Amino acid sequence: MKKAPTIRDVAAAAGVSVSVVSRVLNPDSGPVAPAKRQEVVRVIDELGYRPRAAARELSGGHALTIGLVVTDLSNPFFARLADRIVWEARSHGVQVVLMTTQEDPHLEAESLDTLLDRSVSGVIATPTGGNIEKWARLQDLGVNVVFVDRTIEELGNVDVVSIENFDSARRSTEYLIGLGHTRIALVTGPLSTSTGRARISGYRAAHETASLPVDPLLIRDVPFRGDAGGDAVGSLLAMPQPPTALIVANTAQVQSSVRRLVQKGVRIPEDLSVIVFDDNPWTELMTPPLSVIRQPLDMLAVHALELVLGRMQGKLPEGPRLIEVKADFLPRNSCAPLAQTATR
Amino acid sequence: MKKAPTIRDVAAAAGVSVSVVSRVLNPDSGPVAPAKRQEVVRVIDELGYRPRAAARELSGGHALTIGLVVTDLSNPFFARLADRIVWEARSHGVQVVLMTTQEDPHLEAESLDTLLDRSVSGVIATPTGGNIEKWARLQDLGVNVVFVDRTIEELGNVDVVSIENFDSARRSTEYLIGLGHTRIALVTGPLSTSTGRARISGYRAAHETASLPVDPLLIRDVPFRGDAGGDAVGSLLAMPQPPTALIVANTAQVQSSVRRLVQKGVRIPEDLSVIVFDDNPWTELMTPPLSVIRQPLDMLAVHALELVLGRMQGKLPEGPRLIEVKADFLPRNSCAPLAQTATR
DNA sequence: TTGTATGCGTTATCAA
DNA sequence: TTGATAACGCATACAA
Numbered sequence: 155m156k157k158a159p160t161i162r163d164v165a166a167a168a169g170v171s172v173s174v175v176s177r178v179l180n181p182d183s184g185p186v187a188p189a190k191r192q193e194v195v196r197v198i199d200e201l202g203y204r205p206r207a208a209a210r211e212l213s214g215g216h217a218l219t220i221g222l223v224v225t226d227l228s229n230p231f232f233a234r235l236a237d238r239i240v241w242e243a244r245s246h247g248v249q250v251v252l253m254t255t256q257e258d259p260h261l262e263a264e265s266l267d268t269l270l271d272r273s274v275s276g277v278i279a280t281p282t283g284g285n286i287e288k289w290a291r292l293q294d295l296g297v298n299v300v301f302v303d304r305t306i307e308e309l310g311n312v313d314v315v316s317i318e319n320f321d322s323a324r325r326s327t328e329y330l331i332g333l334g335h336t337r338i339a340l341v342t343g344p345l346s347t348s349t350g351r352a353r354i355s356g357y358r359a360a361h362e363t364a365s366l367p368v369d370p371l372l373i374r375d376v377p378f379r380g381d382a383g384g385d386a387v388g389s390l391l392a393m394p395q396p397p398t399a400l401i402v403a404n405t406a407q408v409q410s411s412v413r414r415l416v417q418k419g420v421r422i423p424e425d426l427s428v429i430v431f432d433d434n435p436w437t438e439l440m441t442p443p444l445s446v447i448r449q450p451l452d453m454l455a456v457h458a459l460e461l462v463l464g465r466m467q468g469k470l471p472e473g474p475r476l477i478e479v480k481a482d483f484l485p486r487n488s489c490a491p492l493a494q495t496a497t498r
Numbered sequence: 499m500k501k502a503p504t505i506r507d508v509a510a511a512a513g514v515s516v517s518v519v520s521r522v523l524n525p526d527s528g529p530v531a532p533a534k535r536q537e538v539v540r541v542i543d544e545l546g547y548r549p550r551a552a553a554r555e556l557s558g559g560h561a562l563t564i565g566l567v568v569t570d571l572s573n574p575f576f577a578r579l580a581d582r583i584v585w586e587a588r589s590h591g592v593q594v595v596l597m598t599t600q601e602d603p604h605l606e607a608e609s610l611d612t613l614l615d616r617s618v619s620g621v622i623a624t625p626t627g628g629n630i631e632k633w634a635r636l637q638d639l640g641v642n643v644v645f646v647d648r649t650i651e652e653l654g655n656v657d658v659v660s661i662e663n664f665d666s667a668r669r670s671t672e673y674l675i676g677l678g679h680t681r682i683a684l685v686t687g688p689l690s691t692s693t694g695r696a697r698i699s700g701y702r703a704a705h706e707t708a709s710l711p712v713d714p715l716l717i718r719d720v721p722f723r724g725d726a727g728g729d730a731v732g733s734l735l736a737m738p739q740p741p742t743a744l745i746v747a748n749t750a751q752v753q754s755s756v757r758r759l760v761q762k763g764v765r766i767p768e769d770l771s772v773i774v775f776d777d778n779p780w781t782e783l784m785t786p787p788l789s790v791i792r793q794p795l796d797m798l799a800v801h802a803l804e805l806v807l808g809r810m811q812g813k814l815p816e817g818p819r820l821i822e823v824k825a826d827f828l829p830r831n832s833c834a835p836l837a838q839t840a841t842r
Numbered sequence: 843t844t845g846t847a848t849g850c851g852t853t854a855t856c857a858a
Numbered sequence: 859t860t861g862a863t864a865a866c867g868c869a870t871a872c873a874a
Contacts, residue, residue: 171861172851173861183853205851206851208556210852212552212851212868233571251563252580252595254584254585268593272593295501416782439756440780504866504868505869506868516846516869518843530844553850554867556867843874848869848871850868854864855864856863
């Protein structure tokens with residue numbers, strides 16, 4: 155087990171001082187004679203020298219690292235989002251420390267502490283909704299925070315990248331109303347999340363526009379984790395007057411919901427028209443292929459990274475930035491006109 | 499933007515020296531009078547002090563961090579694996595720096611350099627197959643390397659955690675042979691990967707046992723990324739004498755393969771019996787539910803972490819460790835006896 | 843039991 | 859254009 159060379163080893167081998175080496179390492183931090191620069195470069199290469207990140211951070215006071223805090227990588231939405239972000243970050247030379255919260259504010263709090271320890275210069279996160287003071291403190295300490303997908307309204311001065319939640323929910327609801335449905339169920343995230351609230355609003359708005367009453371029993375704002383989505387679906391199906399259409403408005407709930415439909419032998423769309431959020435590849439493989447709201451993951455990732463990096467370099471105007479990207483509705487074959495829907 | 503307190507601030511506020519604070523921070527690194535300890539703890543809490551990770555690493559020479567190098571988080575197998583590993587690591591107080599290689603040895607090399615810069619004390623990785631010297635160098639510098647899922651045989655002295663690849667492939671092949679199939683196609687990873695080779699061997703072994711000839715044209719060892727799996731399936735279907743059964747032996751190839759089957763209107767299992775590797779939740783939602791080889795992700799994750807952590811603490815015997823976990827075969831409804839298979 | 847002093851590897855400041 | 863040298867924040871050997 156060898157010891158990795160340090161800047162001093164390089165300096166010695168190249169017959170110069172550490173300052174010179176440091177200067178070739180960090181261009182435009184000072185002048186270096188061409189001849190010496192070349193020699194230093196040669197030695198660096200020969201020794202396989204690489205500057206220790208810890209030392210740089212200690213000296214510089216901050217790390218070229220960002221924290222990525224998502225709830226759960228087993229949710230394909232976050233997995234693909236993380237994939238894009240890690241990828242995009244790498245291409246900008248910044249590393250990503252990954253933490254998951256499992257939707258638990260307590261774990262989230264721990265993660266934030268850890269990121270603070272690491273002196274990350276930025277954080278991209280899907281907040282659970284809690285830890286308001288902690289987030290604020292993080293910002294106060296100079297960490298650039300960007301929320302993606304969700305946000306916390308109480309927190310001013312934080313950048314946010316999300317899809318047009320209100321609009322997406324409204325458009326899918328309108329689509330179903332256009333097919334003649336009047337009893338449309340909505341399974342979505344808890345009211346404690348910004349997405350949950352926005353999507354319910356969109357759903358309501360569509361009803362209002364169509365002068366259709368909203369049956370509150372058809373709106374199920376349930377937790378993301380566990381089988382809450384499936385249970386909501388089960389309970390909806392058991393209603394005396396069950397819905398003829400269903401919108402599952404959160405990726406985390408789609409799988410358990412669809413599973414329950416399959417288990418119950420519900421025929422799609424003959425018995426029930428279905429729209430789900432997020433274009434997971436498998437939604438197209440089902441019979442029938444599911445109509446979906448496609449969330450443009452790469453856009454979310456790119457913008458989020460653009461924001462953190464921009465802030466890190468101080469190249470962004472002061473105020474908080476809110477970026478909403480459009481989510482497309484992809485009609486496939488899981489929705490039918492009410493007239494063709496079997497009533498039980 | 500405040501400045502975070504340092505150990506000196508704590509020491510000053512508590513009226514003690516930095517060494518005392520350091521000692522309460524690192525128990526059993528030295529004695530501290532109970533009264534002082536309490537006071538220090540109080541001040542730490544009051545100031546919200548947290549030791550800077552960079553300083554610790556610099557001083558200690560190594561980080562409480564491991565690198566996780568997987569090919570691609572948009573592959574649900576790796577996503578779920580990463581989820582488990584991150585989770586498991588957190589519970590042991592170690593952070594995870596995530597890097598993806600996209601199956602590209604060049605990117606992998608970059609990742610390894612980066613991890614070296616960070617002085618990680620361990621790496622859990624799914625190697626692309628290249629960079630042999632680089633991996634060796636990493637080990638040489640004291641980084642504990644654990645390969646998961648795949649391995650590189652040329653690299654001695656590295657811990658490996660994988661499923662019983664040979665056996666899984668053999669068992670699924672035997673199952674199909676048991677149903678009377680004689681023309682069984684195999685789509686699997688490239689020969690440059692250990693899993694690709696092992697699974698082909700298992701497939702061959704099953705044939706041998708049954709005294710069945712192997713048609714080399716039915717074995718398709720193709721790249722993981724892109725649509726190679728789908729293309730292989732397309733080409734298999736177009737054969738003069740197409741297979742009556744298909745094993746897709748790698749998660750990364752399942753989606754494109756199944757998509758192609760759906761596109762071509764192939765009826766499962768009437769036209770073709772199908773077994774795929776890895777129990778993605780959606781395989782159960784398809785009609786019919788797909789028979790799968792279930793890879794026990796949590797076992798892989800737990801063992802991998804156990805190994806790195808064990809090595810980090812020097813609590814493991816010298817030699818390299820090979821852990822193979824059993825993968826269950828879950829028959830569902832995507833396979834039919836040859837007798838009931840339509841011939842075209 | 844406590845405090846002082848030194849080192850960890852870099853960057854940055856300032857003289858030369 | 860270069861080279862000493864002082865931070866950066868923490869751990870630790872050693873002296874008290």
